[in-house]
Amino acid sequence: MELYQALITLDGWTFLAQICNLMIQLVIFKKFLLKPIKQVIADRKAKADSEIADAQKLRTEAEAMKAEYEQNLQNARTEANQIVAAAQKTATARSEEIVGEARAQAAALKQKAEADIAQERKKAVNEVKDEIGGIAMEIASKVVEREISEKDHKDLIDEFIKNVGEAS
Numbered sequence: 001m002e003l004y005q006a007l008i009t010l011d012g013w014t015f016l017a018q019i020c021n022l023m024i025q026l027v028i029f030k031k032f033l034l035k036p037i038k039q040v041i042a043d044r045k046a047k048a049d050s051e052i053a054d055a056q057k058l059r060t061e062a063e064a065m066k067a068e069y070e071q072n073l074q075n076a077r078t079e080a081n082q083i084v085a086a087a088q089k090t091a092t093a094r095s096e097e098i099v100g101e102a103r104a105q106a107a108a109l110k111q112k113a114e115a116d117i118a119q120e121r122k123k124a125v126n127e128v129k130d131e132i133g134g135i136a137m138e139i140a141s142k143v144v145e146r147e148i149s150e151k152d153h154k155d156l157i158d159e160f161i162k163n164v165g166e167a168s
Contacts, residue, residue: 135163 139156 131163135160 139160
């Protein structure tokens with residue numbers, strides 16, 4: 001038991017030496033081990049903060065690019081719709097213009113054809129009048145040459161009708 005009591009007793013110089021030893025170990029521990037560990041932790045934290053800041057910056061840039069892309073896409077769609085609408089307007093106007101020109105040409109052709117028909121009709125009527133006039137002159141000259149009996153009168157009329165039938 002005495003052995004155990006010797007372990008439990010406190011000796012002032014030993015205690016003081018142990019405290020000094022502990023303090024020296026703490027200083028060495030702090031200087032050579034704790035400072036580098038704190039430095040490594042601080043470096044890691046700074047690196048992590050930097051990477052987080054970079055990631056946030058990249059995310060902000062990506063969102064800005066996405067917004068710009070969507071705006072450009074919307075502008076392109078709007079422009080495409082405007083181009084299509086303008087093309088449709090142009091096509092409609094051109095088709096109406098073509099239809100109008102075709103109607104005008106058809107009306108002009110119809111009017112020319114009617115004018116040609118009227119002219120040909122006048123020409124034919126004038127020819128018939130000239131022919132009738134010539135035949136009437138022949139009949140009149142024949143009538144004047146001789147006195148007409150009823151039979152001669154009938155023969156002249158038949159001859160006139162025959163000549164008019166051949167002339168048509």
